Amino acid sequence: MSDQHQSRPGGRTARVRADVLRAVDDLTTEQPLAQLTLAQVAERSGVHLGTLYRRWGTLDGLLLDAVAERLTTGSPIRDTGNLHADLEDYAHRVAEDLSGPDGQLLLRTLVAVRLGTRAELPPALTRRFDEMQALLDRARARGENPPTLQQVVDIVVAPLYTALLFGTTPADPATLVDRLMRLHPDQ
């Protein structure tokens, strides 16, 4: 009823988040990550420190949001109509992203933020799961028999993460996607 006197919450919230994530990206190119503080991000973004604490909880929470956004923007899901090729492209990008510093930051902050807490996934990862689900839905609409989202995560994504964790050589992404596509329908 008093809409005229307020910013729409979605709009302002999204704008604040964009300002903050841009400040994080700027600062992390200028200095070692280990020296970054929430106070610096507040100063650079012009957003109150209290707002950062309320919204992200910790520096790791903010870094997780920023790095998930950066990685998913840099590695969009391709949708060419050929599910096998699109999944292989996706698997290659995940493998490549995880082998770099941003991938390691993603894994480290995911663990720091989410273990033992009910913290939500960062929006970029939730969006990524939604996009993958949409890719699979379109394949089904074309008459294919696509795997489920959980099968994609378990068979293709999971081994790439644990290779990083155990320090082993990850399986070839193409092998992982072949394995997924040849799956017994009930598996």
Next chain:
Amino acid sequence: MSDQHQSRPGGRTARVRADVLRAVDDLTTEQPLAQLTLAQVAERSGVHLGTLYRRWGTLDGLLLDAVAERLTTGSPIRDTGNLHADLEDYAHRVAEDLSGPDGQLLLRTLVAVRLGTRAELPPALTRRFDEMQALLDRARARGENPPTLQQVVDIVVAPLYTALLFGTTPADPATLVDRLMRLHPDQ
């Protein structure tokens, strides 16, 4: 040549490690983990603080060694001669262990210690991989066509770890083992 005047290095090293890991186990049942320090472990175990730093580097390194030892000792690999049943038993134990506080500690310290470093896996995990390899070798010797160790890790273990990371419901361990055992031989 002066063996009489020295402890054998393997023996002393193993004894020191056992004393230290026992001290960690004692201390972590007595107080919150977040309050534990290397100095406390030195005092309780009677091992010099400098030795702890040289050997484990950080508190997380020591906790990783201790929790990996505790989990693998508590969940031994069963070898009944029925590979499918043994792998299913193993998968259930991994799923159960990862859902508890020790499993979360393992994941957190693995990430803290190993990301971006060349730190070795804790001995208990290396031993666990060796035991699993031996289980698979015995199946092959019986005339079966077992999966490789990497396939066991990628198909059964990896999805249980990433479910913890992404906060999703992990797949049923029996389903993961079925998937592994039905694998196309080249996959």
